[in-house]
Amino acid sequence: MGLYLVVGAYLIGATLLGGLSSAGNFAQMAIGLGVVIFVHELGHFLVAKACGVKCEKFYIGFDVPMPKIGPWQIPSSIFKFQYGETLYGLGIIPLGGYVKMLGQDDNPANAEKEAERTRVAKSDASDADDSGSHHQSVTDVNLEPAPLKENVDYDLDPRSYTAKSVPQRMAIISAGVVMNVIFAVVFATIAYRYGVPYTPAVIGGTVPGSPAWQANIQPGFQVLRV
Structure with missing residues (x-):
């Protein structure tokens, strides 16, 4: 979760410093991060369901209480809906996600x-x-x-989560990481099979008097290795 926070803060900073030119890259990275979080939480959710644990909430992003701005209350969720016994939603803070299981809470104050x-x-x-x-x-x-x-x-x-055996609880907790590994292997295989966009390193120009100019490096030359 700390990694998500660091990456999110870095992307926001890069977007603000880079201007509009990097906004598209930020959107792509935000979507990619969201997919990684979704796959991770889906692993916890599916294994918990398979073990018979009641999953009360499945959220991408955090639905933390938000302050009021004048008469307007900032919503904690972008959208949410109830299906069966589980509340699904997209939280207002896009820096993680969670599955709320009966009997499991990461906050010691709520134990x-x-x-x-x-x-x-x-x-x-x-x-x-x-x-x-x-x-x-x-x-x-x-x-x-x-x-x-x-x-x-x-x-x-x-x-409840606490009523399950130790192997079941280990499987539930480990399922997120295992799901991410499977997801990475699948997409690495797809990328290897079909390829990914590649932009060659081509020299656009040299500054007169620079070492590259003195070495007779011409526009259009391609850098093959460093």
Whole structure:
């Protein structure tokens, strides 16, 4: 994620310093970075789904709370839509992405709240394990932990990330990098097979009196190696 931030900052700086001539290159790099992020998060998402983990959000970009400018509230998402149990969206900050899984949060400050969200009554957990049907965990519609009832034993929601085995969790976490490697191999193969645009290094002119001029390097000469 730090790499995305560094690259994003570099591209923005290059665009501002280079003027309009580099705006097209910035757009191409932004799209390319977005594709890399999408492929990475898709790896986490697909393996999590295959392991039976509830994926609550799939976002490209970060949907962080944005400030108001006068009477206008800056939206945190460019667009979003709900499909099944997952909210898909494009965040306003295009410097990364994430898959929000039940029971998994990278922020230590949210660990206790996330742990409460994964609790489910033991009877409900047993029914879900036996029948394979979806059950309601102790969570309200806003992804906040609902109040726990007294005299009720709770267990981990079988569809939460923390309820999965260590190999499953390792597979989910590693899937993003593995997906990027597969993506790179596929596109490297395509580039090798069909080729990529190539601009030859051709001399456009020399300055009289310069070493190149003294070496009789003429316009149109091509640089083959350095």
